[in-house]
Amino acid sequence: MAKKKKKKRYFKNKKTGTFNKKKLKNAILSILYEEPAKTVNYKQISTWIGIKDSETRKLVHVVLQELKEDEYLDQVSRGKFKLKAKTGSVSGIVELQPQGFAYVNSDEVDRPILISQRNLKHAMEGDKVRVHLYARRKKHDLEGEVTEIIERKKTVFVGTVQTSKNFAFLVPTGKVGFDIFIPKEKLQGAKNGQKAIAEILEWPTHARSPFGQIKEVLGDTGDNDAEMHAILAEFELPHHFPQNVDKAAEKITLAIPEEEIQNRRDMRDVTTFTIDPADAKDFDDALSVQQLKNGNWEVGIHIADVTHYVTPNSIIEEEAKNRATSVYLVDRVVPMLPERLSNGVCSLRPNEDKLCFSAIFEMNEKAEVLNEWFGKTAIHSNRRFTYEEAQEIIETGEGDLKNEVLKLDELAKKLRDKRFKKGSIAFDRIEIKFNIDEKGKPLSVYFKEAKDSNKLIEEFMLLANKQVAEKIGKVKQKKSPKTFVYRIHDKPDPDKLVSFNTFIHRFGYGIQLSTPNAVSSSLNSLLNNVKGKKEQNVVETLAIRAMAKAEYSTRNIGHYGLAFEYYTHFTSPIRRYPDMMVHRLLERYLAGGRSVNEQKFEDLCRHSSDMETKAANAERASIKYKQVEFMQDHVGKIYPGVISGITDWGIYVELETKIEGMVPIRELDDDFYIFDERNYALVGRHKHKKYQLGDEVTVKIWRTNLERKQLDFLLVENER
Known part of the structure; x- marks a missing residue:
């Protein structure tokens, strides 16, 4: 009897010809659910799915590691994986809907699972849950019920206190389908109508509300500080530093010992300046430029040497690691580092000697990098420019340090042109800003658009980040790169791109979906064509939604949006913890140090990505609050x-x-x-x-x- 030929599987998306991480996870799990006893490696999976290009085969390897971390797979031995025993249930993340029911999103099934309100079993927004799947009904959603709450997303909530004679409730802000019962003795002095933070202590099975206690009273509803602190608390972000952290920061001296400068490349005599927003106080980066004897240009990108002052295992380090990022609300900055460091010791203020970690490039007139050097420096900023002042020099050709500013602008424009020719996508979104009075009340709305001075800084920061990532990540064939922190950006979801393309056809637009490069170049043409038209914001918003979200990882898959094979974050250690990690790793590897533990740094990357999302959500919430407050008068x-x-x-x-x-x-x-x-x-x-x-x-x-x-x-x- 003839042997049955094994059916070859081809999951590649016909419309876009490419995979992103999410699609790949679904495809791999689909295969393994068909043959749950099989042990596989990335080469077998690649063959089954029909993947031949090395880039996507590398992505298969990354996805298998992530599926293991998310507990879908067991690692049987090095590089070999097996599906965890499958039951009639799946695990996923709860997404509450305004009407009270929820969807659970799981990589184990191809669509969200509908959970009715009564079957949620007290599961909340963002919780990781186990769901029992009901028998599938034709033409119906996938349905199920929560059987276990694996991991609570949060147990601390912010809201408004409502008191009665013997007890109170905290009515939480945001997408929360319950109030928290607070016994009178656990009110901590909170009064009716005040904003406060409460912690859930228990939620008995048959109780309608969880039981909790007030942790902190924020102030009166409507008071600007109370409302901004409430927004921070809603996303589990701090609004002040613990006293011991501030005290530790105050002990750090501004003075730089002469022997420290002797150990560094002294660049205090080279013309150097900063360009930042008018209201900025934390100057992370400075630029220097000088012409070399051979006619080429030496451009220095000087970054505050934060890790010289913030040492591993110190209380300032632990606080920075937990926060992972500064948070920018409408009316304030909540810094990652205490003010003594962020606005003082580390800030590259004019007319002061400062310690930096620098990336220095020799460039020709075509903005090609001929030589590079990375290391510790001492600098002295000659001038602090606002973006508006630098823009005036670019537009008029007149002003302080005009030759240096104009030369850097010329080189930046060449770098930008090359980047777009290689497939970088131009998402230049307009920012909404408010003029506010001393009490925080919004008086008017205005827009902030990136001009040449902003783009000048952006290009040199991108260059430094890219070259640092290449220095560590780009190794000779068959040699393993050392563990490093990358800023990665996955390819777009093919289905979302198809849906987006269908929508823009009604405006007479379209994008090419044949290859990732075709997508990026046609997307740039589209974004350019919609500028100034009524549909601009809708098209830009939907285009961004079709894109994946950038994140931090030790597993490099490149940065699709920038069209960079290697990219990291090196240039903002005052406000981002990943940049501090990058500084430490770069210093270690430049000195010939051994590779660090990958899993430890991957966990820190995930935490940093999560905190970045929380900070972005808090920023959006503060903008939304001010928009609504502004419209009260209209x-x-x-x-x-x-x-x-x-x-x-x-x-x-x-x-x-x-x-x-x-x-x-x-x-x-x-x-x-x-x-x-x-x-x-x-x-x-x-x-x-x-x-x-x-x-x-x-x-x-x-x-x-x-x-x-x-x-x-x-x-x-x-x-x-």
Whole structure:
């Protein structure tokens, strides 16, 4: 009898011809669920899936490691993996919906699992849970129930206190489907209506609410400091330093011993300057430039030598590691390092000698790097420029250090051109800013756009980050690179790109999906074409959503958005902990040190990525709060807008000020509207009226809710 030929599996996405990490995880798990007893390595998996290119085969290796860490696979021996015993359940992350039910997202199944409110078993937003899957019904969502809470995302919540005679509740801020019961003796002096932080102590099985205690009273609702501290607490971010950390920082001296300078490359006589925002106090980076005798240019990128002052295992180090990043809210910076360091000792202030870790490049007129040097330096900044001052020199050709500024601008533009030719994507988003009074009240809104002076700094920071990553990561064939911290950016999700392309066709646009390079170059053309048009923000927002999120990892897969094979973060150690890790590793390896433990640094990378996400969410929440506060004085006014989001609970509309609000679906009372997810639209069942992403509409400011950071609009045509 003829032997049955084994069916070859090809999972490669026909439409885009490429894999990203998420798609690869799904494909690998699908294969292994078919043959759960099989032990595999990355070469077998690559063959089964039909992967031949070395870049994606490398990605398979990374994905197998991550599936092991996420407990989907067991590592049987070095490089060999086996599926963990499969049951009728999967594990995943809870995503609560405004209506009370939830979805659980799991790499073990190809779509989210719907969990009704009664089957959540007290699971909360972000929790890692085990879910029992129900039998699949045709044309229905995948459904199940939570059987175990594997890991709580958070047990500490911020909210508003509501007191009665013998007890109180904390009503949490954000997407939380419960209030926390607080016994009177655990109120810590919190009064009715105040903002506070509470910790859940227990949640009995049949209790509607968890039991907790107040940890900290933040202040009165509506007070700007209390509200900003509440936003930080909502995302589990600190709002002050412990006393012992501040005291330790105060002991660090500004004076630099002469013997320390003797051990470094002394660059105090080379023209050096900083370019930063007008309100900045923490100057991470400075640039120097001088012409060499051979006619080439020596460009120095000088970065504050934070790790000279912050030593391993010190209390300042532990605090910086936990925070992992500075947080930038609308009206304040919550620094990673105490002010004594961030704005004083480490800040590259003008007319002061400072210690740096520098990347110095010899460049020709084409902005090609001919030679490079990395090491410890001493510098003296001659001038502190704001972006506006540097921009004026670039535009007029006049001003302090004009020759140096103009030369760096010329080189930066050449670096930028080369980067885009290689496939780098140009996401130049406009930032929304507020003019606020001394009490934190927003008086007006304005926009901040990146100009040549911003791009000058950006290009040299990118160059330093790229060259540092290459110095450690790029090794001879068959030689293993030493463990390092990379800034990685995965390829976009192919399905999201197809969906995005379908949507932009209605505006007469399109992108090429054949290869990753075709995607990036056609995306750049698209972003350039939509500039200044009504659909610009919607198209840019959806393009960003189709992209993966950049993160930190010891496993380098390159940076898709920048089109760099090697990239790291070296240039901002005052405000990012990964940069401190990079400084320490670079110093160690330049001195010939051995490779460090990969798993330890991978764990620190994951923590840093998580904290970066929390900081970004807090920043967005503070902007949203100020937008709603600003619009309180505009209730009843009518504005033109563009539909920026469609959901089954309402239409999101963005005004010309970039302020976004929602028209609740229940206020669309002229028909019964159905959510068409594929076409980003709401369609009337009877009259077939359609509201689609990108449509122009006119809205009236209806109501504001500061507590929920919520802005509600009414469509003017419906009101009439």
